[in-house]
Amino acid sequence: MTTPEMEPEVEPRIRAAVDALFDREVAFLSELTAHPSTRGNEQSAQDFMAREMGDRGLSVDRWQIDLDDIRDMPGFSPVIGDYEDAVNVVGTHASRRRTGRSLILNGHIDVVPEGPHDMWDSPPFSPRVDGGWMYGRGAGDMKAGLAANIFALDALREIGLAPGADVHVQSVVEEECTGNGALACLQRGYRADAVLIPEPFNETLVTAQVGVIWFQVHLKGVPAHVAYAGSGANAIEAAMPLITALHAMEERWNGAERRHGDYGHVDHPLNLNIGRIQGGDWTSSVPAWCVFDVRMGVFPGQNLAEARREIEEVLRAAAQDSDFLRNNQPEIVYHGFMAEGYALSQDRSTAARDAIGALGGAHERVTGRALDTAAITATTDARFFGLYADTPALVYGPRAEAIHGFNERVDLESLRRLTQTTALFIAEWCGLEDA
Numbered sequence: 001m002t003t004p005e006m007e008p009e010v011e012p013r014i015r016a017a018v019d020a021l022f023d024r025e026v027a028f029l030s031e032l033t034a035h036p037s038t039r040g041n042e043q044s045a046q047d048f049m050a051r052e053m054g055d056r057g058l059s060v061d062r063w064q065i066d067l068d069d070i071r072d073m074p075g076f077s078p079v080i081g082d083y084e085d086a087v088n089v090v091g092t093h094a095s096r097r098r099t100g101r102s103l104i105l106n107g108h109i110d111v112v113p114e115g116p117h118d119m120w121d122s123p124p125f126s127p128r129v130d131g132g133w134m135y136g137r138g139a140g141d142m143k144a145g146l147a148a149n150i151f152a153l154d155a156l157r158e159i160g161l162a163p164g165a166d167v168h169v170q171s172v173v174e175e176e177c178t179g180n181g182a183l184a185c186l187q188r189g190y191r192a193d194a195v196l197i198p199e200p201f202n203e204t205l206v207t208a209q210v211g212v213i214w215f216q217v218h219l220k221g222v223p224a225h226v227a228y229a230g231s232g233a234n235a236i237e238a239a240m241p242l243i244t245a246l247h248a249m250e251e252r253w254n255g256a257e258r259r260h261g262d263y264g265h266v267d268h269p270l271n272l273n274i275g276r277i278q279g280g281d282w283t284s285s286v287p288a289w290c291v292f293d294v295r296m297g298v299f300p301g302q303n304l305a306e307a308r309r310e311i312e313e314v315l316r317a318a319a320q321d322s323d324f325l326r327n328n329q330p331e332i333v334y335h336g337f338m339a340e341g342y343a344l345s346q347d348r349s350t351a352a353r354d355a356i357g358a359l360g361g362a363h364e365r366v367t368g369r370a371l372d373t374a375a376i377t378a379t380t381d382a383r384f385f386g387l388y389a390d391t392p393a394l395v396y397g398p399r400a401e402a403i404h405g406f407n408e409r410v411d412l413e414s415l416r417r418l419t420q421t422t423a424l425f426i427a428e429w430c431g432l433e434d435a
């Protein structure tokens with residue numbers, strides 16, 4: 001849709017405005033990345049986002065998530081404890097004319113733990129720019145995307161324009177462990193005709209994402225002095241055959257006959273990760289307990305209840321072969337992601353087709369290349385909008401490296417292109433009106 005204001009000369013003006021503001025955008029990203037917004041510590045980063053949105057004239061909605069509001073909604077992931085430290089921020093541009101299609105620009109503020117600082121070349125929360133990259137935990141995943149969402153709107157305002165439809169800029173918590181932050185935005189009533197989530201997938205449109213299940217396996221038994229320990233009566237060693245059995249399940253789930261259509265070319269789409277293990281109390285005592293945390297992927301359309309049953313059956317069967325476990329059945333606790341897969345490629349709606357077309361056109365004009373697509377082996381918050389709000393959710397963001405790793409970094413020229421593409425996408429999708 002092209003409104004009268006979307007004249008041919010407006011496009012170069014929008015791109016020039018992104019360029020004119022780009023130093024400020026990099027400074028914004030640097031300040032945002034300096035907030036160590038790991039889970040439970042997002043408040044100062046959210047304060048910053050709320051202030052920046054308010055300064056720009058967006059109406060700011062800042063609220064604490066209440067578990068009781070969302071626990072019965074589809075897509076909810078179980079958590080231990082409450083949410084007294086989980087705050088979402090949404091800034092809304094209310095269009096005066098509402099002639100275009102509305103949009104949610106979503107991003108998550110939480111970052112994964114940075115790990116040992118001596119594995120980084122420079123401190124993870126002291127962002128630095130080197131060779132065109134900004135380094136820092138969260139710079140790529142996904143504070144660059146949050147910056148692009150804000151500065152795409154800034155570029156329009158810089159030349160006296162605003163979206164011709166309502167735009168909600170969301171900064172949510174909990175993307176890296178449950179997605180309950182995005183779910184809480186749905187519960188609060190935020191809806192739009194399309195969603196853009198600039199997760200760092202190298203300026204490629206994500207057409208399918210896997211689901212993710214997190215669970216803990218608790219093993220407990222009677223402790224003994226090491227002198228009397230028979231083999232297999234050790235809670236830590238008992239974990240080993242269970243892990244082997246889970247990996248065998250992983251191979252079955254990746255088998256050709258269970259492959260989802262979007263993942264035909266992906267070598268090993270569903271990954272099982274043993275992410276943490278704890279156990280035992282003393283070097284010369286046979287460990288009485290062990291807990292390990294598992295992440296497992298599922299395909300779009302794969303039923304989560306059936307997946308859970310299969311996981312439990314695999315663990316039960318493996319326990320029958322262990323002297324320790326036969327008498328001490330493993331206990332499974334679901335804590336964190338209980339996320340279905342989502343495939344934008346399956347969305348046959350006009351809105352999906354038009355939104356992908358508008359993004360593809362903007363991408364092509366900015367980069368000179370056709371828009372590539374990919375099925376990814378991770379999850380994003382896109383599933384909430386696509387599965388539970390009937391809204392096409394486009395995941396498209398900058399080029400980044402070592403996300404979740406050491407020396408995480410984002411390509412700043414890629415961020416500039418993303419911001420231009422986002423601004424052109426907004427102009428096309430929402431139309432334009434005078435600011």
Ligand SMILES: [Zn+2]
Pocket residue numbers: 108141142175199200
């Ligand atoms: Zn992310």
